[in-house]
Amino acid sequence: MLLIDYNRQDALDYAREWAFSRNPDFYNFDNLGGDCTNFVSQCIFAGAKQMNYTRDTGWYYISIQDRAAAWTGVTFLYNFLVSNTELGPYATEVTADEITTGDVIQLGRNDGSFYHSLFVTATTPEILVAAHTNDAFNRPLDSYVYDKARFLHIEKVRIPE
Numbered sequence: 001m002l003l004i005d006y007n008r009q010d011a012l013d014y015a016r017e018w019a020f021s022r023n024p025d026f027y028n029f030d031n032l033g034g035d036c037t038n039f040v041s042q043c044i045f046a047g048a049k050q051m052n053y054t055r056d057t058g059w060y061y062i063s064i065q066d067r068a069a070a071w072t073g074v075t076f077l078y079n080f081l082v083s084n085t086e087l088g089p090y091a092t093e094v095t096a097d098e099i100t101t102g103d104v105i106q107l108g109r110n111d112g113s114f115y116h117s118l119f120v121t122a123t124t125p126e127i128l129v130a131a132h133t134n135d136a137f138n139r140p141l142d143s144y145v146y147d148k149a150r151f152l153h154i155e156k157v158r159i160p161e
């Protein structure tokens with residue numbers, strides 16, 4: 001495998017284009033629990049250009065019937081990004097001060113559950129995000145109500161040799 005840079009500009013451009021609409025290449029999950037992680041996965045894919053087709057533990061989307069749980073599930077996306085050692089993007093959990101454009105924030109409750117994924121669009125002077133379900137682009141993170149947040153910095157992308 002080769003390591004390549006995650007293209008943060010391509011991911012941001014994708015978020016800007018699709019924050020207030022839906023890409024017809026992907027199913028809209030608004031009525032199936034929300035479209036937030038699906039949208040964040042699409043943004044990441046725009047910057048990574050590499051999916052991981054490993055059944056059960058991968059990160060991919062072919063159709064609504066053929067996709068990885070990590071493509072649309074908050075906790076599954078987290079688990080994939082922080083533990084992926086195969087093809088595709090991988091991330092490190094960091095502090096709010098260490099994230100940058102193109103990274104991911106997940107919002108959670110005090111009971112330890114996480115329920116919402118956000119795509120980081122800017123970090124200065126404040127953290128701004130894009131999201132689906134409640135569509136947003138450049139929305140301040142501090143406008144959300146949540147108990148806890150985890151911050152995922154996408155490090156690199158593994159591609160085939």
